[in-house]
Each structure stands twice: as structure tokens, then as C-alpha cells.
Amino acid sequence: MLDAKALRIELGGREVLRGVDLQIGPGWTAIVGPNGAGKSTLLRALAGLLQPQHGRVQLTGQALTQWSAPERAQRLAWMAQQGETSGELSVRETVELGRIAHLGLAGVPGVRDREAVERALARCEAQAWTERRLHELSGGERQRVLLARALATEAPLLLLDEPTTHLDAPHQVALARLFRELAQEGRGVVSVLHDLALALQADRVVVLSAGAVVADGGPQDPALQRALEAVFGHAVRVETGGCGRPQIHLNLEAPPCPPAP
Numbered sequence: 642m643l644d645a646k647a648l649r650i651e652l653g654g655r656e657v658l659r660g661v662d663l664q665i666g667p668g669w670t671a672i673v674g675p676n677g678a679g680k681s682t683l684l685r686a687l688a689g690l691l692q693p694q695h696g697r698v699q700l701t702g703q704a705l706t707q708w709s710a711p712e713r714a715q716r717l718a719w720m721a722q723q724g725e726t727s728g729e730l731s732v733r734e735t736v737e738l739g740r741i742a743h744l745g746l747a748g749v750p751g752v753r754d755r756e757a758v759e760r761a762l763a764r765c766e767a768q769a770w771t772e773r774r775l776h777e778l779s780g781g782e783r784q785r786v787l788l789a790r791a792l793a794t795e796a797p798l799l800l801l802d803e804p805t806t807h808l809d810a811p812h813q814v815a816l817a818r819l820f821r822e823l824a825q826e827g828r829g830v831v832s833v834l835h836d837l838a839l840a841l842q843a844d845r846v847v848v849l850s851a852g853a854v855v856a857d858g859g860p861q862d863p864a865l866q867r868a869l870e871a872v873f874g875h876a877v878r879v880e881t882g883g884c885g886r887p888q889i890h891l892n893l894e895a896p897p898c899p900p901a902p
């Protein structure tokens with residue numbers, strides 16, 4: 642779906658992305674890395690919101706810039722870190738914004754649009770507040786509404802910047818389940834995550850450090866464990882948990898293990 646090649650981005654005179662290559666297909670991809678590693682910058686570049694000084698991003702074989710804004714929005718949904726949405730809109734109005742890519746600004750929603758909005762609200766467990774204003778919601782509730790707006794686009798690819806911010810533990814688990822469901826439906830989900838335990842539930846984990854991809858593989862990949870130790874500077878142990886899914890243990894007291902001989 643998305644193919645980024647040799648992406649280099651400079652912000653404020655500093656090189657923030659240093660030649661990133663990344664192909665994104667169906668499945669759930671988690672992007673992790675320390676603060677300032679360039680995760681949000683990478684996601685914004687993949688969404689076409691930031692122009693790289695060098696390199697390019699293609700969406701299904703065509704440069705991102707060659708798609709019109711509505712065409713692009715039908716194929717690629719973007720969820721920023723919180724803050725960009727008007728708190729005066731109701732929850733339903735906010736989620737309906739996800740249909741603008743299909744309807745245009747003056748379009749009248751049809752049955753399909755209303756169904757997409759209801760399905761998105763249900764998947765994010767946000768149906769109970771549809772008439773409330775966004776500013777009346779808690780941080781976690783608002784986060785689920787913004788995710789519902791992205792889902793309402795029905796785009797095959799979702800780019801989500803820290804979607805678990807403000808979510809309590811059960812809703813974080815529910816979100817991981819939702820991402821796996823979306824992946825099984827053949828959609829691509831790319832999420833920037835700080836919670837490594839959650840990130841290891843993804844099909845693929847990309848580790849970014851100082852603007853470069855330093856590991857890219859499945860959650861059980863030994864190279865991933867080594868990269869996480871190197872990047873975060875603490876011992877990391879990944880083992881198989883009760884449901885056959887990887888579990889991570891990050892030992893903040895212990896330094897990384899010495900490299901294998």
C-alpha cells in the first residue's frame with residue numbers, strides 16, 4: 642500500500658529523518674523508539690503532511706502528491722495526537738467528518754455513510770455519547786472518538802499517532818484486539834506506541850532511533866530484542882505469554898546484556 646524510499650527530513654535545520662525506507666502493507670505495524678526519535682515525523686511524512694527534502698512516498702504505486710486530497714483521504718486515514726479537533730462539535734458530528742473524503746463538504750450522507758459512522762462508533766465503544774460535545778469528554782473518551790472518526794473513513798490504511806494516549810488498561814487491550822481484527826480484514830494499521838508490551842502484540846515492530854530504522858521485524862525476532870536494549874539502554878526479555886503472544890519484560894534496574902560473542 643505505502644512505499645517510502647530514502648526519506649530524509651530536516652526540521653529547524655536539524656536532520657530528523659535520515660534515509661528511511663519502509664514498506665507498509667496489510668497487517669498491524671507498531672512504530673516504537675525513544676522520545677524525539679522521529680516517529681511522529683515519519684508518520685506525518687507517510688500521511689503526506691510533511692514533504693521530505695529527499696526521497697519519496699508512494700501510495701499504491703503513485704506518488705502521494707499525485708493523489709487529490711479526497712482520493713488520498715479515502716485510502717489513508719490519519720489520526721494525530723490529540724488537540725486538532727474542535728471541542729464544540731458533537732461526538733456524532735466529529736465521527737461524521739470521517740465521511741467528508743467520500744461526500745465532499747456539501748454532500749448529504751446516505752445509508753452507507755450512516756452505517757459507516759455507526760459501525761465506527763460501536764467499534765470504539767463510543768455510541769453512548771453521540772450527542773455530547775467533544776470538550777465534555779475525558780481524554781480517553783475523546784481519544785476513542787477520534788479513532789472512530791478515522792475508522793469511519795473506511796480507508797484501507799490507518800496511520801495512528803499514539804492512539805493509546807489516555808486509554809485505561811482494558812481499553813488498551815480492546816484497541817489491540819481491534820487492530821488485530823482490522824489486520825484480519827486486510828487493512829493496514831500503523832501505530833506509534835510508547836507501550837512496548839502493547840507494541841509487541843503487533844504483527845511487525847519497527848524501531849526508530851535518531852531518525853533511522855534500527856530494527857524491523859516480528860515481535861519474536863531476536864534482533865528486535867537487541868535493538869530495543871540498545872535504544873532504551875535497559876535489559877529487555879521477550880518471552881511467550883499465556884495465549885502464545887509475546888510478553889516483554891523491561892528491567893529498568895539492569896543494563897543491557899553484553900552482545901553475544
Ligand SMILES: Nc1ncnc2c1ncn2[C@@H]1O[C@H](COP(=O)(O)OP(=O)(O)OP(=O)(O)O)[C@@H](O)[C@H]1O
Binds near residue numbers: 675679
Ligand atoms: N517543527 C519542528 N521544528 C524543529 N524541530 C522539530 C519540529 N518538530 C519536531 N522537531 C524535532 O524533531 C525530532 C523528532 O520529533 P518527533 O515528534 O518526530 O519525535 P517522536 O519520536 O515522535 O517523539 P515523542 O516520542 O516524544 O513523541 C525531535 O528532536 C523534535 O524536537
